[in-house]
Amino acid sequence: MTDLRIADVRITPIAFRDPPLLNNAGCHQPFALRSIIEVETEDGVIGLGESYGTKKLIEAVEALAPGLRGVAVTDLNALWAKARESVVGNLTGYMGQEALLPRVVAAVEVAMWDALGKALDRPLCDLLGGKVRTKVPFSAYLFYKFAGHAGEEPDDWGEVLTPEQLVGEAERFIDTWGFEAIKLKAGILPPEEEIAGLEALRARFPKAPLRIDPNGGWTVETTLKYLPRLEGLVEYLEDPTVGIEGNARVQARTGIPLATNMYVVAQEHLPPNMKHDAFRVILSDHHYWGGLKASRDLAEICRIWGLGLSMHSNSHMGISLAAMTHLAAATPNLSYDCDTHYPWQTDEVIEGGKLRIEGGCVRVPDGPGLGVTLDRDALKRLHRNYVACGYTHRDDETEMRRHWPDWTFERPKF
The missing domain is CATH 3.30.390.10 (Enolase-like, N-terminal domain)
Known part of the structure; x- marks a missing residue:
């Protein structure tokens, strides 16, 4: 070469x-x-x-x-x-x-x-240390949603604002892609309604690992109030409240692991997180940690300190998903099914169309490098x-x- x-x-x-x-x-x-x-x-x-x-x-x-x-x-x-x-x-x-x-x-x-x-x-995973799994598990990423964008006709998912509609969304995810774990994006409706949605999911899918992500939308007091209903219901609670110290107050009161992709997002956040015992699961994201090597470094830090590890996602295409899959395939201590928005996207920028998700997993793409072609x-x-x-920036x-x-x-x- x-x-x-x-x-x-x-x-x-x-x-x-x-x-x-x-x-x-x-x-x-x-x-x-x-x-x-x-x-x-x-x-x-x-x-x-x-x-x-x-x-x-x-x-x-x-x-x-x-x-x-x-x-x-x-x-x-x-x-x-x-x-x-x-x-x-x-x-x-x-x-x-x-x-x-x-x-x-x-x-x-x-x-x-x-x-x-x-x-x-x-293949890229070989360059990152070698493949420890041939397929990478992802979770069903559920969202509350409006029926359609303002001024537009409803999309084929329709409105999801009630527990019953949420269960219907989950059924479609699981029937179509075979996911096992289920994640609910929260922090939108009153917590009572969102937890009722989780409980409806548990009733419909009694064996599915569940998690909820309020995106820092609950106060410490609100989170503590609802902890008894979350105990035994979720495998982890993601970013329930704001900041390392606020979440540490919550973690001190529960055996549920707290996870984050908001407040431990750089190496300098790790020492205060360990000092306060705020988050026990880090949701890595190679897009904002500085790439694949930095993410492998993070995985090793998590292994040494006994932290759980998974992956965060945003709206993305197949090049990003392929990179996530290679990284996850070369990361031995991946503790939880990864996040992905991919099922919500209908378009693609790689040849052959969208990567396949089967049994809730993405197989490591064949071929050299990422294994995808533009x-x-x-x-x-x-x-x-x-x-x-x-649009030049995101404005939710x-x-x-x-x-x-x-x-x-x-x-x-x-």
């Missing part, structure tokens, strides 16, 4: 249809934004990555790209160093101020790994969507008020 050096880095923003899914921050917009990253080497190998589609991230990758020419695809230290030189500021996103630097690194790093895997004719026609079409929709709050005009964002809300 010749020394693989980067000749060009390209980023293409895309937009694809997204249902009106609800969360503590509001409602999903009609289009979700992502970006497709291509790292092309001097000898013509093209590695693929996928990341967020916000304007600031796109501009940051574009600013970084010229400095990466001539860098070896194996030189992750150079990637971080050059990103530190060029990336300025943070993103304003779903969790407030979100660190831009690791998100930019992750966007490019996955594509560098993919290029290396293709050049070596090895569909150039789909990329052009989805980029046209991006230009036409006019404004979208929510198109349905509930008096709604206001609060965290905690209940």
